[in-house]
Amino acid sequence: MITQQITTELLTIRDWLRYAVSRFENSDIFYGHGTDNAYDEAVWLIMSALHLPHDTLNNFLDARLTSAERAKLAEFIDERISKHTPTAYLLKEAWLQGYKFYVDERVLIPRSFIAELLVGDGLQPWIEFPELVNNAVDICTGSGCLGVLLADAYPEAAVDVIDISTDAIDVCNINIANYGMQDRITAVQSDMFSALQDVNGKPKQYDLIISNPPYVDAPSMAELPAEYRNEPQLALGSGTAGLDHTHTILREAANYLTDNGVLVVEIGHNRDALLEAYPDMPFTWLEVSSGDEFVFLLTKEQLI
16 A cells, blocks of 8 residues: 555656556556556556646656645555556546547457557458448447547448447447547447347448457456456457357358448457368458457458
8 A cells, every 4th residue: 555655755757657667566467458568557547647648758757746646646556556457447548549538447448459450451452442331330349449440440431339238338429429429420239230220120231340349268268367357257258269259240240241341350369269160261361460360351242
């Protein structure tokens, strides 16, 4: 616990940064929600807690903090270590490809290789021009982060974001409003595809379906660090092999794709199990920062 004496002694951002790094290095906290080391984690926590841009750290290192600010930092550092609460939940913010999103304990903290593809033209040549996408959907959206990136990448598209959790839908609507996209993005509470029907009761048709579904297998779920166990477990686990949600997507997606539609799905470290289950499926594996084993693409023709 951080004592009153320490909060009195630590006066500047430099003091608190040094202290936070020391405490983090001497703890068993796990990184993986936006940073991979104690220094970056401390900078993120301190600068965001003080509502300062991260890239202005050097300008403010010797700025003195108010007693209220010091108390807030003390509380955050203590909870980060003692409860293994992810920094994103403490700050109510997460970053994905330069986009800032509201998050809290109701949703998974955003992390997806699909985000790299959406901001980097990674779906060419399958989608040659952005204006070719008129309707798109993100299945298992969580915070709605990929839906926002979808809407930015394809400015002509109406975007649906889907999640089974009503809590997640509430968070989605916060992020949709924060980006002023209420007229383009619709959050729908649905168990996968079940609620996606047009006015005639037929499956809605999309030019692009993306999904970063739950994909952690049972053995990995049992070994998750405490930080990940503080996230909604419904958004992580997907059966013994981590592929239950992916099976549903592969079984049903063709019904919801236009004739030239494209499906993009992220998986975890279970590519071999997927290929074993679908030996004849012509998966195209897309290159992302961690290689070409985590995101696959299929066209409607390949799914039929």
